[in-house]
Amino acid sequence: MKYLLSFFTCWILLLAPGTTETQAEDFNWFVSSTEVDLNQHGLTFFQFNKSDSVQKYNPEIHVDLIRDGAAKASISDPEGNLLFFSDGYDVFNKNFDLMENGDKLAYSGIIKEFYELVGTLLIPNRMVILPYPDSDFEYYLIYNSLIRDFQNDPNIARSFGLYYSKVDLSKNDGLGQVTQKNQPLLQDNFACRSLLPIRHANGRDWWILQKHWDEPRWFVFLLDPDGIHLSHETEVGGFPNFVARFAEVSTMGDRIVYLTSDHFYPWIPSSQIDPDDYDYQFHFFNFDRCSGQIDFEKSISQSLIPSSAGKLNWFTVEWNSQNLYFSRGNYMKKLNIGPTEAEITHDTILTKEQLDLPAAHNGFHFPRITPEGELWITHWSSDKVTVFRNPELGTGEENWDPEPIKIFGNSGGNFPHFPNFRLGPIDGGPCDTSGVDNVPAAWFRYNGMNLDDTERRFTDLSYFEPENWLWDFDDGSIHHGREAGVHEFPGPGEYHVCLTVWNEFGEDTFCRWVTIDDISSTENISNSDTWIRLYSNPARDFTTLRWNGLDPVEVGLYDITGRQILHDYLQPGQEEYSLQLENLAAGVYIVHLKSLNGVIMTEQLVVVK
Numbered sequence: 221m222k223y224l225l226s227f228f229t230c231w232i233l234l235l236a237p238g239t240t241e242t243q244a245e246d247f248n249w250f251v252s253s254t255e256v257d258l259n260q261h262g263l264t265f266f267q268f269n270k271s272d273s274v275q276k277y278n279p280e281i282h283v284d285l286i287r288d289g290a291a292k293a294s295i296s297d298p299e300g301n302l303l304f305f306s307d308g309y310d311v312f313n314k315n316f317d318l319m320e321n322g323d324k325l326a327y328s329g330i331i332k333e334f335y336e337l338v339g340t341l342l343i344p345n346r347m348v349i350l351p352y353p354d355s356d357f358e359y360y361l362i363y364n365s366l367i368r369d370f371q372n373d374p375n376i377a378r379s380f381g382l383y384y385s386k387v388d389l390s391k392n393d394g395l396g397q398v399t400q401k402n403q404p405l406l407q408d409n410f411a412c413r414s415l416l417p418i419r420h421a422n423g424r425d426w427w428i429l430q431k432h433w434d435e436p437r438w439f440v441f442l443l444d445p446d447g448i449h450l451s452h453e454t455e456v457g458g459f460p461n462f463v464a465r466f467a468e469v470s471t472m473g474d475r476i477v478y479l480t481s482d483h484f485y486p487w488i489p490s491s492q493i494d495p496d497d498y499d500y501q502f503h504f505f506n507f508d509r510c511s512g513q514i515d516f517e518k519s520i521s522q523s524l525i526p527s528s529a530g531k532l533n534w535f536t537v538e539w540n541s542q543n544l545y546f547s548r549g550n551y552m553k554k555l556n557i558g559p560t561e562a563e564i565t566h567d568t569i570l571t572k573e574q575l576d577l578p579a580a581h582n583g584f585h586f587p588r589i590t591p592e593g594e595l596w597i598t599h600w601s602s603d604k605v606t607v608f609r610n611p612e613l614g615t616g617e618e619n620w621d622p623e624p625i626k627i628f629g630n631s632g633g634n635f636p637h638f639p640n641f642r643l644g645p646i647d648g649g650p651c652d653t654s655g656v657d658n659v660p661a662a663w664f665r666y667n668g669m670n671l672d673d674t675e676r677r678f679t680d681l682s683y684f685e686p687e688n689w690l691w692d693f694d695d696g697s698i699h700h701g702r703e704a705g706v707h708e709f710p711g712p713g714e715y716h717v718c719l720t721v722w723n724e725f726g727e728d729t730f731c732r733w734v735t736i737d738d739i740s741s742t743e744n745i746s747n748s749d750t751w752i753r754l755y756s757n758p759a760r761d762f763t764t765l766r767w768n769g770l771d772p773v774e775v776g777l778y779d780i781t782g783r784q785i786l787h788d789y790l791q792p793g794q795e796e797y798s799l800q801l802e803n804l805a806a807g808v809y810i811v812h813l814k815s816l817n818g819v820i821m822t823e824q825l826v827v828v829k
Contacts, residue, residue, distance in 0.1 A: 242270065242781060243661070243683070244300030245351070246591055246638035251598060251605070252629035254286050262629015263316075267808045267824075268591045269300055270663055271732060271782025275808055275824035278628040280758060282317040283310075287334075288633035291347035295359055300780045301807040303389060304396055305636070306361060308347055309335055311387065313395040314806060315828055320391070321398040326383055329367035341366070343377055344534065344586065344634035345467065348417045349387075353424050354445035357389040362405070362428055362441075362448070364412045379412035382430055382439075384448055405441065406450060409433040414467035415637070416476065420444075421509040423645025423656035427451075429507075429514075431478070434463045440512045456505070456516045469507070470539045471640050476505040476514065477544070477557075479535060500532050502544065504557070510651035520557065534634070536587045538595065541612040545569075545595055547584030552597065552606075554615060567615040570606070575624075577602060586634040592665045593681055598631050605631075609667050610677065619669040642683035647725075660686035662721045662730035664704075671706060674736055678704040678717070682730075686721035693717050712736045714818070732782075735820065750821070752813050754799075758826035765797040767813060770821070776812040777825075785809065801827050 247268040254263040263286055267275045291308030302314045309331060311322030325347075327335065334341055347363035364379035382405040391397035409432060416429040420442070428441040428448070437455035441448055464478040481500045504517040535546035537557070544555040552570040572583040577599060584606070587597045595611035595618070603626060609619035644658040645651075663681040671677060680689060680702045691699040693707055694715040709715060718731040750769030757763060765775065775797050777786035785804070790797065799811070806829040813821050 242298050242300065243642045244268070244270070244298060244591070244780075245296050245641040246294075246636075247300035247780070248294045248296050248302045248305070249590075249635050250292065250294065250305065251633065251635060252288055252603075252627055252631040254281055254629065262627070264627040264629065264631075265302075267300065267302070267780060269780035269782070269808075269810075270730065271778070271780070272810050272822065274590075274592070275780075275810070276625065276627075277758075277808070277824055277826050279316045279826065281312075282315065283312065286310075286312065286316075288631060291343055291345075291363060292634060292636040293347045293349045293361065293638075294636045295349040295351070301805070303359075304349075304387060306347060306349070308341070308343070308363070311361065311385070311396075311398055313392075315395060317395075319387070319396050319398055321401060322387075324402075325361070325385060326363055326365040326381070326402060329365055330377055331366055341377065342533070342633070343412055345413050345415055345637045346379075348415060348428070348637050348639065350417055350426050350428075350443055350639065352386075352447075353426070353443065359387045359389070360443060360448055361385045361387065362415065362417075364410055364415065364430075366412060377412055378433065379410040380407060382406050382408075382410060382415075382441075405448065406430075406439060408439065410439075411464040411467070414464045414478065416467055416469045417639035418469055418473040418507065418509060419639060419641075419643040421646040421649055421651035422654040423652075423658075424654040426639070427509070427512055429469075429476070431464050431467065434461045436461060438514055440514075442512070451512055454512070454514050456514065459516050462501070462503070466534055468535070468537055469639075470537065471643065472539065473509050473640065473643055474507055475517070475539075476507055477535075477537065478503045478505075479532070479546075481532070502535075502555075502557070509646060510649055520555070534586050536589050536595070538589055538593070538611045543611060545587050545611065547587060547597065549583040552584050552587075554618075569608075569615060569618055570620055575599075575604075575606065577604070585631075588635045593679060594665075596625075596635065598634065601630050603627050603630050609669050610679065612679070619667070621669065644684045647685070657725040658685040658723065659726040660684045660721045660723050660728055662686070662719045662728045664719050664730065664732070666717075666732070666734060672708070674709045674711060675706050676709070676734055676736075677706045680704075680719070682719070682721045682728075685723055687723040688721065690720045691717070692720075709734070709736050752811070752821050752823050754811065754823055754825055757824075758828045759799075759801055760828055761800070761802050763799050763801065763825060765799060765811060765813070765823075766795065767821075770813075770815040771817075772813045773816050774812075774814040776814070778810045778812065780808055780810070799825070805829070 249266040252262040252264050287307045294305035295303050304313050311319040313319045350360050352358040362384045365381040366377045368374045369376040369378045384403050386400040387396050388399045389396040411431045414431040418427040426443040430439045436459040440451045442451040462480040467478045469476050501521040503519045506515045506517050537544045542557050544557050550572040554567050554569050585598045585600045595608035597606040604624040607621045611618050645656050666676045666678045668676050689702045691704045715734045717734050720729040752767040755764045775788050804827050809825045811823045
């Protein structure tokens with residue numbers, strides 16, 4: 221049956237286009253900032269990939285300053301290779317240099333005021349980068365202007381203009397050029413942290429939603445082959461006015477949630493807030509990806525925790541489990557946003573006291589769900605990122621990792637803002653007009669946190685509407701169904717675990733090697749001075765691999781999709797290995813070094829051109 225399905229799938233793909241690319245346009249994140257003149261090289265990039273753990277690196281930059289906090293956006297190609305990014309002020313190419321004509325985005329008001337400063341602005345979800353549907357190499361940056369509200373509160377940032385710039389990556393040998401800059405889309409009164417990009421139901425175009433400052437109406441823009449233009453305005457009748465502090469959209473693009481509170485405007489310091497008088501509200505709306513219309517769903521209003529715990533500013537949602545995560549300084553909270561009021565519950569899942577943070581650091585700051593479905597949280601003025609490995613699980617089971625991610629500089633800002641690039645068309649609907657079908661793509665993550673040595677938890681990340689799932693654990697056992705949960709392997713070894721998904725349009729299989737270590741050999745290695753290093757890294761034409769504390773026999777080089785680029789055997793006693801890179805494209809690669817006793821160590825390699 222499996223072979224028959226595979227033959228049928230290939231026949232379908234020859235006849236009709238589908239969503240078959242990796243769709244890794246959101247696989248490059250960055251935090252912190254850097255300033256060359258002060259010798260502060262704190263920029264931290266993370267590159268996610270489907271076949272290996274996330275890779276962290278500290279790139280060599282070629283500009284005076286990359287800032288933190290005002291807005292972050294980046295874009296990668298469908299395979300996950302960085303194309304360009306912006307810190308909200310300028311546009312930088314994949315070589316971490318200023319793109320031609322990429323300086324001074326929305327250069328007025330607060331942006332102009334902060335342009336030459338190292339200080340940060342806390343304005344997430346203010347900018348997004350989207351591919352132009354009619355081109356393989358043109359992109360739109362869409363963003364708000366920022367001004368101080370001198371009439372009521374100069375510490376409040378407001379926006380009275382929405383702008384776009386256009387990038388052409390066919391210029392300058394792929395490094396790009398900003399061909400149109402600071403083009404006005406609309407002048408009005410906008411909430412500057414509430415710019416929401418959503419894939420159109422046709423699977424090709426993009427909706428861009430921008431909420432009014434305090435009125436219950438939205439400006440709905442459309443990016444299609446004709447460019448970007450205002451499609452319509454939509455207003456929720458009978459809904460009260462409110463200032464939207466922050467907004468997010470669901471992974472399926474069909475729900476919107478806004479955060480507001482009575483003390484957001486004019487701003488009232490948390491020390492002056494009586495928790496009995498100032499509640500926080502989460503307002504939920506339904507969005508039609510075909511028509512672009514918005515309808516009110518419900519509001520949740522509670523005094524969730526005392527104001528002394530800190531201000532509630534940002535949140536993120538793990539939509540599969542309907543868990544909304546938010547922080548108020550010293551506490552990390554989870555709110556279940558179930559379909560009925562009876563199911564709306566909230567719990568504290570982590571406190572600042574449980575973290576190894578100096579008292580001066582302002583606890584939890586900005587949360588976001590990664591492409592792999594983990595929950596990452598920055599900390600104000602800290603070089604650490606807190607990680608929950610399984611935020612989709614119940615309270616107390618989220619698998620908080622006590623070992624935080626160490627970044628290269630202190631962060632006071634946020635992660636980049638992305639749409640869901642792995643959202644396809646609504647097949648069979650009235651807007652299914654582009655000829656794109658949801659050909660499913662298989663993907664999963666796994667970890668062994670809080671499990672026995674031979675156990676691993678598997679979580680499905682497949683996209684483009686799979687309807688069937690088949691797991692093969694390479695140990696004689698299989699599982700039918702979306703979630704395999706915790707699987708116990710029979711003993712130490714390497715297992716090639718594969719997930720196959722399919723629907724009426726096709727099938728896809730994704731595999732990862734899962735290593736179950738022999739406990740005794742793992743302890744021996746962990747207690748020795750064992751490492752591998754690359755000299756240099758990033759590299760252009762070649763790099764040298766060196767190691768210590770192990771007896772390697774094989775070396776491998778892989779791209780971020782898991783495709784093997786090189787495999788070679790090492791001689792006994794060999795102390796280094798030269799990797800020739802002249803024929804490799806710029807991007808992030810993974811070097812594997814396998815020892816005689818089967819232990820595999822990896823190192824990330826950044827290739828620049």
